[in-house]
Amino acid sequence: MYYVGVDLGATNIRTVVSDETATILGRAQDETPHGPTGKTVTETVLRVVREACDHVGVRPTDIDGAGIASMGTMDPTARVITVPANVSTEIGSIPLVDPLSETLDTDNVHLRNDTVAGVIGERFYTYPRAENLVYITISSGIGVGIIADGDVISGRDGNAGEMGHMTIDVHGFMECGCGQDGHWEAYCSGNNIPQFVRALHQENPVETALPIDSLEFSAKHLFERSGTDAFADHVIDRLAHFNTVGVANIVHAYDPAAISIGGAVALNNPEHVVEPIKSRLDEAVLVEPPEINLSEQGSQVVLKGALTLAITNGTEIQPPA
Ligand SMILES: [Zn+2]
Incomplete structure (x- = not known):
């Protein structure tokens, strides 16, 4: 076959x-x-x-x-x-x-x-027969796939899981590509991290080695400067905060046993994207926190x-x- x-x-x-x-x-x-x-x-x-x-x-x-x-x-x-x-x-x-x-x-x-x-794919290859599992991609956008009580959640038209457009900042500091304010991916997705960095810097124009005025400026530059640039570390901390808020909302909605995180932003920078969620989640949820892993199946x-x-x-x- x-x-x-x-x-x-x-x-x-x-x-x-x-x-x-x-x-x-x-x-x-x-x-x-x-x-x-x-x-x-x-x-x-x-x-x-x-x-x-x-x-x-x-x-x-x-x-x-x-x-x-x-x-x-x-x-x-x-x-x-x-x-x-x-x-x-x-x-x-x-x-x-x-x-x-x-x-x-x-x-x-x-x-x-x-x-x-x-x-x-995550269930078939990494967590066989898992009943409560979530896959999150943090890539050019942010999206979520959910298995709850053994069933894959598809929604009416197959479009469930658009949680990149979940509001994680009611003050709406950043505008999302969809036109609404305060959505998760407006802060933390690969496409939007550069604008978030620029907006934070405009608010607080401190000295930084980040090439924020360059058209080429990308999330990669931000994570490369971790540990050597105080402003970069500040932004990475804010990203960790908003990612943790997003993941905590998912945990409170579905009570998964495990969450697997993939997508290029997470796969290329697990220590700055996945590890902070792991260490902060306990304090952000009132239920038993799930196991959080970088996707073993990667890209x-x-x-x-x-x-x-x-x-x-x-x-x-x-x-x-
Ligand atoms: Zn949106």
């Missing part, structure tokens, strides 16, 4: 082909085209899937099932996605399930948003979640041992 996993991100399309034991046999990837139409993206996904099949030496029609994890917003029937405005304003919807079903000649094709796929977790959907025929669960 052969299965395909697809991770459609804002930057890259990544695909894998595996056997029924989830052993990855081949991969292919390409950049995600930002238009001109949604169909352009669909065609690129299909081409990258065919390339991965070629690497393994199987025909697309030999594939027994596929899972797709995608950026963007699911439509109510979860067969297409709508691209968020920060990726492209004109691309429209991207058909995914039907064209891939046709290419692979199978109805076993499942689409989920990327953080839902992330928690599915592969969403792709592995997509593959899990294919192998489990969309049931999202670990096969019996």
